[in-house]
Amino acid sequence: MGYRVLERKELGPDANLLVIKAPYVAKSARPGQFIILRVYEKGERIPLTIVDIDKKRGAITIIFQVVGKTTKYLSLIKVGEEIKDLLGPLGTPTEIRKFGVVATLGGGFGTAVLYPLVKALKEVDNYLIVINGARNEKLLILEDELKELSDEYYVTTDDGSKGVKGFVTDLLQEILEKENKKIDRVFAVGPVPMMKATSELTKKYGIKTIVSLNPVMVDGTGMCGACRVEVDGETKFTCVDGPEFDAHKVNFDLLMRRLRMYNKEERISLNTFRKLKNE
Ligand code: NAD
Numbered sequence: 001m002g003y004r005v006l007e008r009k010e011l012g013p014d015a016n017l018l019v020i021k022a023p024y025v026a027k028s029a030r031p032g033q034f035i036i037l038r039v040y041e042k043g044e045r046i047p048l049t050i051v052d053i054d055k056k057r058g059a060i061t062i063i064f065q066v067v068g069k070t071t072k073y074l075s076l077i078k079v080g081e082e083i084k085d086l087l088g089p090l091g092t093p094t095e096i097r098k099f100g101v102v103a104t105l106g107g108g109f110g111t112a113v114l115y116p117l118v119k120a121l122k123e124v125d126n127y128l129i130v131i132n133g134a135r136n137e138k139l140l141i142l143e144d145e146l147k148e149l150s151d152e153y154y155v156t157t158d159d160g161s162k163g164v165k166g167f168v169t170d171l172l173q174e175i176l177e178k179e180n181k182k183i184d185r186v187f188a189v190g191p192v193p194m195m196k197a198t199s200e201l202t203k204k205y206g207i208k209t210i211v212s213l214n215p216v217m218v219d220g221t222g223m224c225g226a227c228r229v230e231v232d233g234e235t236k237f238t239c240v241d242g243p244e245f246d247a248h249k250v251n252f253d254l255l256m257r258r259l260r261m262y263n264k265e266e267r268i269s270l271n272t273f274r275k276l277k278n279e
């Protein structure tokens with residue numbers, strides 16, 4: 001038995017949303033957790049954040065960006081078709097409570113991971129500052145959804161095509177320096193250099209900051225070691241100890257080096273798949 005796709009939507013260039021029937025996952029999933037799926041029998045296993053849960057329908061929502069062969073394959077699945085395997089919910093749920101003023105930063109596709117956290121943080125009545133950043137206007141996702149949940153909503157684009165020109169961290173710095181705003185907690189999800197920059201900034205202000213890490217994963221149960229990261233000088237497994245960690249303790253440089261290890265193989269695999277599909 002597979003996992004039937006109930007809905008699909010294109011969110012932007014190469015950004016897709018799928019609602020998948022997965023009653024056991026929907027029953028127990030909590031914000032911050034993820035699934036690992038395998039699209040077809042011999043496919044690779046990829047981790048994806050559970051973006052939304054519909055307990056009534058027994059369904060979960062995932063959002064993904066087409067970056068390699070597997071996500072390309074996933075983007076071609078139609079409503080009514082099935083995904084071969086789906087394992088979850090995995091990972092440690094986010095610590096959700098009333099912190100006070102919370103700033104949340106979503107960099108590019110990291111915004112998809114940020115959305116369920118924003119939703120859960122709002123439900124317990126935090127004052128939410130949301131900064132949604134992308135390279136340009138076309139790459140911004142979940143704008144309406146985040147705007148609705150925010151007390152203060154900002155957009156940044158690298159090229160200035162929408163909102164404030166610059167990085168998400170530039171805006172956070174402005175809020176902290178110029179407006180002298182007291183922020184109790186920061187959540188940042190996006191490319192590793194963005195999470196590193198956020199961490200360096202908030203360290204200066206002594207604001208506890210949580211980041212969601214995205215190393216390569218294989219089994220998702222703490223057995224294979226593929227997802228290991230260094231936190232506070234110790235090796236942690238992102239799939240069971242994370243994916244969220246205290247940013248001020250993460251070795252981001254090591255994570256960046258490990259993420260670059262498979263770039264060449266991923267490019268070759270995607271190009272081969274595109275040739276086969278005559279794209
Ligand atoms: P991107 O490179 O376009 O960057 C998106 C935004 O992040 C930029 O607009 C900017 O505001 C900010 N940013 C980027 N580099 C920065 C820096 N050096 N300093 C401060 N801010 C910076 O991102 P993309 O192309 O959408 O790539 C998405 C990346 O996010 C991929 O590397 C993917 O692996 C990663 N990702 C991470 C998670 C996660 O759980 N952490 C989830 C999904 C995607």
Ligand code: FES
Pocket residue numbers: 216217218219220221222223224225226227228237238239240
């Ligand atoms: Fe294998 Fe985490 S994915 S240990």
